[in-house]
Ligand code: ATP
């Protein structure tokens with residue numbers, strides 16, 4: 001029968017979508033725990049929104065004329081009339097704002113919210129750019145700033161410090177308000193018309209629909225044109241300037257350095273006033289680790305009671321790469337106690353004794369299968385365990401276990417191996433680990 005089954009072609013993960021394996025996942029968990037703790041210092045609370053949302057949420061919330069909505073979204077339908085179009089979230093902000101509106105969260109008080117998890121964009125995969133990647137998204141809804149703008153940037157500076165990341169810099173800009181952008185837009189379109197010959201297809205298409213986005217181009221042939229374009233920053237009115245200056249003062253107070261980048265417009269449509277990015281040179285072309293800004297119009301745009309807001313998103317793959325690059329790698333930390341044994345009978349005893357030790361909260365690994373003591377100790381060492389429990393023939397004969405220290409203690413000394421009754425094993429291990 002089996003021989004008639006056609007050979008199964010090996011399945012691999014989809015392009016741009018990565019498995020995170022043990023070893024890597026330990027670092028992810030460590031990073032996520034550190035992020036949660038950091039967010040709690042500033043009163044941010046966790047929300048979790050669905051992976052799938054109605055497509056029109058993103059079309060409206062991110063903007064029709066953006067890379068994301070025009071070409072990067074995973075969108076599909078489950079019905080013949082395609083009236084239920086849904087999209088796998090390409091970012092979190094629109095979904096969080098939708099949830100805040102849907103649950104009337106902004107009526108009582110402003111909200112500091114965060115979420116983390118996978119997001120999806122159909123881009124060309126390369127180093128630092130994937131189709132499923134992870135973001136942490138941090139949103140302060142109902143705050144006009146600029147105090148909270150400064151707080152978010154200061155908290156990010158604290159995060160880099162916590163993680164030991166030095167090689168990262170802050171770029172800042174202000175996009176002003178709608179009226180200011182409209183005045184700038186006319187000047188910008190005139191400039192683009194004058195340089196039509198250097199615009200690529202995207203640039204030509206967006207010239208009238210979203211001229212600001214044309215300046216966000218990565219096309220080298222368009223850089224000079226973009227650098228010479230009229231600067232939105234020069235069109236800011238008094239209030240917008242005051243908001244920006246106040247933010248800068250607070251950053252100065254906190255000792256945070258920044259550069260004004262008048263070409264920083266961010267990929268999304270909904271930003272106004274403050275926009276910022278944290279950039280590193282260590283990650284090659286994909287150097288933007290974090291991007292954020294104010295989006296005072298978004299809640300209104302999505303049908304909520306108008307309220308100002310600001311937020312940022314960090315790409316976790318890029319953050320992790322930077323963190324691992326700067327902080328030295330650490331040994332594995334699979335368990336506290338590693339059990340080695342000599343034959344089938346002692347292997348059974350090890351499995352039983354390990355259960356008792358786990359009852360006391362210690363993490364145990366029992367060496368799988370057989371193998372020489374030498375090879376078992378090799379694995380014990382690699383596991384990061386501090387203690388090995390040895391169940392050999394002589395131990396089994398007199399109902400004891402030998403315990404060996406695998407790591408030097410706090411005083412740098414490696415203690416002697418010792419013997420305990422199997423009955424008292426868990427107590428003895430706890431004792432020794434506390435002493436260390
Ligand atoms: P880029 O200019 O690199 O395409 P973006 O403006 O599209 O970035 P945002 O939408 O602001 O990025 O997303 C916030 C962060 O998410 C980025 O700063 C980056 O760290 C990360 N990010 C964005 N796209 C990807 C991707 N395809 N793969 C991995 N990380 C990404």
Ligand code: MG
Pocket residue numbers: 067267
């Ligand atoms: Mg992008």
